[in-house]
Amino acid sequence: MTHPRLSAARLPAWLAADLPRADVGIVHIGLGAFHRAHQAVLTQEAMLVEPGPWGICAVARRNGRLVDALVEQDHLFTVTERGAADDRLRVVGSVREALLAVEQPDRLATVLSEPGTRVVTLTVTESGYRHDPATGRLRADDPDVAADLAGGPPCTPVGQLVGGLRRRRDRGHPGLTVVSCDNLPDNGRLVGRLVREFCARRGEHDLVEWVDEHVRFPSSVVDQIVPATTDADLARVAEALGLEDRAAVVGEPHRRWVVEDDFTAGRPAWDAVGVELVADIGPHQAAKLRLVNGTHSALAHLGLLAGCTTTADALACPAIAHFAERLLSTETGPSLRRFGLEPDEREVGALLTRLANPRIAHRLDQIAADAPRKLPQRLLDPAVDLLVAGVEPRLICLAVAGFLHQQDFPVLALPLPLRESRVFRALVADAVRRIDQDGVVATLHRIGRS
Template sequence: MSRPRLSAARLPAPLAADLPDGGVGIVHLGLGAFHRAHQAVLTQEAMRVEPGPWGICAAAQRGGRVRDALAEQDHLFTVTERDAAGERLRVVGSVRESLVAVAEADRLEEALAGPGTRVVTLTVTEAGYRHDAVTGRLRDDDPDVAADLAGGPPLTPVGQLVAGLRRRRERGHPGLTVISCDNLPDNGRLVGGLVREFCDRRGETGLTDWVEEHVRFPSSVVDQVVPATTDRDLARVAEALGLEDRAAVVGEPHRRWVVEDDFAAGRPAWDAVGAELVADIAPHQAAKLRLVNGTHSALAHLGLLAGCGSTAAALDRPEFARYAERLLLTETGPSLRRFGAAPGGREVEALLNRLANPRITHRLDQIARDAPRKLPQRLLDPAVDLLVVGAEPRLICLAVAGFLHQQGFPALPLPLPLRQSRVFRRLMADAVRRIDQDGVTATLSRIGRN
């Protein structure tokens, strides 16, 4: 049975009363599910605690499906949070406008240059910045980067940022804060460096100087599992709400955001609703990459070899659960000691309970994508830190061996200390041999007994 679409007029009064008021003060690049489940929710909560003009103008990069769905629903959408205890549904109204960046370049520039815009956030994925992972510079072999540098309508997020900042400077408007929410080390410094490089390569030294003085690029860490929305998810939302929501998202209840406290022109009261403002992002960043993402990658590359489809399916098997617990307690966790932090048993238990959430399908094949870009920060860097203090990264090597088997032994760039380490080479050879001879399940079972 078809149902009427979600809209402001049809929203039940108790849900409508929860929606915040206020104009647009944030532009977001990357209108994906993660942003809608994470920053949009925290921004709505912050606007309820401390009202202000912090609504969001959200830009999809190319595709118009989500933009069209939101426009047809007065930019309202639902977020369903699921865990073992059940599920809870909320309606989110912090997104006030939406557009498609590549097709509506001038409108995006106007939004970025608007005097009321004080914060720009980004979720464009690790690959969306079109940078070289080793040098941290724009990729010269990327045709969209070349087109942006040549002066055409901007096709990349960095080009879009620069176009908006250029127009902002020309109009004499104040600076703003740019916050990357993508899973990259020192993401704020990366984006700031790419913006300044873009300006320099275009010969716009005046704009480079203006950005240096007026724009802030704090780094941030985000954490929440938000899988792709399925047709079944949409049907459940329609049944619960009595209205059809074609922009619905589903995620776990856990929602974390850590941001360096360096803002140019104000911000929503995010810190009043759970976000953490910190002076040093490094320990939080390392913990997220090594504990959460490192465990994700280890389960993905070993679990796919054993026929598992999701983190929950893998952790439902005792040998995988024991392996993940020991990986956290004896290797990736202790590797954080140089940052002054290492998880205790309760933190490890809480993390594993999150990853084993039976109501969230976090697919292992999705986690395993783009592994050569992900593994250095998630598993190889902690291996280096363990070797420095004389510890053996045996379980990390097993995860890397799983990656090699699972993806057909591709080349994997190793940090110099690992290339030079006889211990690491020995452990890797042993891990590859064990999976070859015994298979993943027997290998993990043996680790659990030992």
């Protein structure tokens, strides 16, 4: 059955009543499923509590089809919150404009420079910043970075930010706040350093001084499982709504956002809708990376070897489920003690229940992608802390062995303490040997009995 397209004119009144109408005050770079399910929803909820000019100009980096879909739908889209038992469908209208960065660089620079724009958010993935994780600096060998530094139309997020900030400074407009929402330690400070480095490498030291005075870069932590939308998801939305939504997104009901409270030009009433504003992001980001993301990565690298395709598939295997519970309760959880944190049995159970939701198809191959960038923060850093505390990170080493089994030419930059640790190297070697000899499930069963 063919359904008409979602639009403001066709939207039922009972759904339209909860849509905010606001001018753009936020630019988001990295328009994708996660942003639509997470920050766009929380921003809409905040504007319903406290109206204000906080509409979003959403910037896709390369996905022109998504931009076209949003434009054709008056920038409306649906979010399906998929629990273990049922769905909740909502229409989101916090996005007021959508741009394709590679085709509209001047419009992007303009909207970044407009005085009404007071917050910029980013979800560009760990690799999108084009930096070397070991040094925290821009990759000099990246052709897009080189092109941006040479003065062409900017194609990297950092280059695009600098272009907007330069125009903002030149027009005498006030500063703003840049909030990274990617899974990187101290992500705000990273973005701030890269922006300043970009300016300095172009010889724009006066712009560095302006940024220092007028721009804030708070770090943040986000948490929500948002798998890729499938054709079946689109069909369910059309059936439920009676309208076709080509920008529909599906995510779990859980949604968390923690942000350092350092804004220079105001913000939406995010704190009124559950966003946590904190003075120190460190403990929150360590917990997210090690507990949620670390468990994700361990499930991916071991579950794929066991023939599983999603986190729910993996946790349906008793041996893997027992491994995940022990990983959290005896290794990654206790590794947080230096931050003054350690999850209790209830928190471990709640996390595993989220990851085991059979109606959220979070694919293991998607999680395993770009593993060399992800594993240091998720599993290697907690291994270092455990070794310092005199604890052998046996289960973490098993997850690392799973990663090594999936790679033709595995490259993993180990922190110096792990490179120098005979214990760590021996544990990984033993785990690789056991998986080779017995297979991953038998190896996990043996661990379960130990």
